[in-house]
Amino acid sequence: MSNTQSNEIEVSLLSSEEIRTRIRASQYDAHTSGLAPGKLQCNLAILPEQYALDFLRFCQRNPKPCPVVGVGDTGNPMLPTLGRDIDIRTDVPRYRVFRNGRFVEEVTDISSLWTDKLVTIALGCSFTFENALIRANIPVRHIEMGRNVPMFRTNIALSSAGPFFGNMVVTMRPLREEQIEKAKVISAKYPQAHGAPIGMGDPSSIGISDLSQPDYGDPVEVKPGEVPVYWACGVTPQNVLRAAKLPLCITHAPGHMLITDVPEDAETTIY
Amino acid sequence: MSNTQSNEIEVSLLSSEEIRTRIRASQYDAHTSGLAPGKLQCNLAILPEQYALDFLRFCQRNPKPCPVVGVGDTGNPMLPTLGRDIDIRTDVPRYRVFRNGRFVEEVTDISSLWTDKLVTIALGCSFTFENALIRANIPVRHIEMGRNVPMFRTNIALSSAGPFFGNMVVTMRPLREEQIEKAKVISAKYPQAHGAPIGMGDPSSIGISDLSQPDYGDPVEVKPGEVPVYWACGVTPQNVLRAAKLPLCITHAPGHMLITDVPEDAETTIY
Numbered sequence: 437m438s439n440t441q442s443n444e445i446e447v448s449l450l451s452s453e454e455i456r457t458r459i460r461a462s463q464y465d466a467h468t469s470g471l472a473p474g475k476l477q478c479n480l481a482i483l484p485e486q487y488a489l490d491f492l493r494f495c496q497r498n499p500k501p502c503p504v505v506g507v508g509d510t511g512n513p514m515l516p517t518l519g520r521d522i523d524i525r526t527d528v529p530r531y532r533v534f535r536n537g538r539f540v541e542e543v544t545d546i547s548s549l550w551t552d553k554l555v556t557i558a559l560g561c562s563f564t565f566e567n568a569l570i571r572a573n574i575p576v577r578h579i580e581m582g583r584n585v586p587m588f589r590t591n592i593a594l595s596s597a598g599p600f601f602g603n604m605v606v607t608m609r610p611l612r613e614e615q616i617e618k619a620k621v622i623s624a625k626y627p628q629a630h631g632a633p634i635g636m637g638d639p640s641s642i643g644i645s646d647l648s649q650p651d652y653g654d655p656v657e658v659k660p661g662e663v664p665v666y667w668a669c670g671v672t673p674q675n676v677l678r679a680a681k682l683p684l685c686i687t688h689a690p691g692h693m694l695i696t697d698v699p700e701d702a703e704t705t706i707y
Numbered sequence: 708m709s710n711t712q713s714n715e716i717e718v719s720l721l722s723s724e725e726i727r728t729r730i731r732a733s734q735y736d737a738h739t740s741g742l743a744p745g746k747l748q749c750n751l752a753i754l755p756e757q758y759a760l761d762f763l764r765f766c767q768r769n770p771k772p773c774p775v776v777g778v779g780d781t782g783n784p785m786l787p788t789l790g791r792d793i794d795i796r797t798d799v800p801r802y803r804v805f806r807n808g809r810f811v812e813e814v815t816d817i818s819s820l821w822t823d824k825l826v827t828i829a830l831g832c833s834f835t836f837e838n839a840l841i842r843a844n845i846p847v848r849h850i851e852m853g854r855n856v857p858m859f860r861t862n863i864a865l866s867s868a869g870p871f872f873g874n875m876v877v878t879m880r881p882l883r884e885e886q887i888e889k890a891k892v893i894s895a896k897y898p899q900a901h902g903a904p905i906g907m908g909d910p911s912s913i914g915i916s917d918l919s920q921p922d923y924g925d926p927v928e929v930k931p932g933e934v935p936v937y938w939a940c941g942v943t944p945q946n947v948l949r950a951a952k953l954p955l956c957i958t959h960a961p962g963h964m965l966i967t968d969v970p971e972d973a974e975t976t977i978y
Contacts, residue, residue, distance in 0.1 A: 485760070488760055489756070489759055489760040489763070489781075489826075492760070492763050492767075492778070493778045493780070496763075496775055496777070496778050497778070497788050497977060498977075499975045499976075499977070500975060504767055506767070507763070507764045507767050507768070509764070509868070509869075510760075517768050517866060555760075595787075595788060595977065597780070598780075624974065627898065627974070627975075631974055631975075632974060703895065703898070703902055703903060704770045704771060704898075704902075705770075706768060706769075706770070706866065
């Protein structure tokens, strides 16, 4: 496909590699929901090597909110296990830069920030199992409404590692009673995208005071006959990273994920 | 249960914690196959912290042979995510000590070798899916014969990380054609115990010259109408560790695993 042709085609029809090429060329910097269907999308954490071992330990101990799907070599911006020619400095639509736990800026390229001491860690995201739910005719309310998923801080304590600790953040999707078992079975097939729900029902049992007021994202209604179902959320590691007040930490901007070449349903997330 | 009572009972009837107590007290140092049914058993790698990040990267990139199920804090011998009061210095029946890649000794206690710079990494093992196969009435030849599983070096190159590289080692179990699909589905449910087979059939296609001469373990016959089926093997990380010639590395002795309190079929390997 020539560049001229590809520029005429909706980005939603492009392959994962074609989309990354556009992102790298500063031709696309919007959110990635629905793009490159069937390909794994990732949350992103870039941090100095001295914190990487503890962060990997933290993720290993909290695999539901923090499923590691790729780890770069120290100082190397390429991620060959996640796709062809992925350069993490340029191939994500938008990045957020934190210094000492404080948000500094949102950028579309981190080449000027990259050093030979940085390590990239890619984490699974819930886009994967949402696609699988929809394929199984289980509607996902916030997607139907064109909204961001509602996310809530909980009182579920995480297993700590070094400077990394905190409570789990969850997403909520309302389901009818008869859809729940199927949704459980389907999402459990994607352990690298948060897996099965961590709970359902009474929000106060996990420290959520008001389902109509999410801490992040947009509210969605839980209708009569529906049960709120909670999944571990990729905002968890982002909060934990921020609270650890690392001298430098770079994440993706919410919704602006790394699009890999790995099939969503791959047994292992290795390209 | 009093100590007196427990000493009279076959070790095979004891709980995971009771068996570890016996091991710690130097009352048991034999292999762990068949013990504490339903509880996850682990391969073991203990190495200096400076190599732990690369080793975790290596495992993340090669999850089939190297499924990480637990990582200790640096210098801390306790593994709280894998069970109650697990002290890795004393709770494994037999350890092997390697220095600069050379086998030095086999011991039943590593307390005198432990330092505040060591990191424990526990890896899933094939006992888990073998138990599931047997429950599903798929016989496992080497278990029926009371032998160790046959293991073979292959020409399947692993994804490297730092000083860690090499080829995959596989186990072989002969299955009848009609058992294969079921065995695939069952073992795929245990990604933290090597998951689905990595291949089957012609051994020369993965660099095995003679199935009757395994590189490790005991030979088992592939009978007429049977197909040799290959699974990734936990000897892989052991070989890779040895080839990396670390100044110090401690593993379990083959078959003498860490018995955890985590159920084999747990969605996540966190106690």
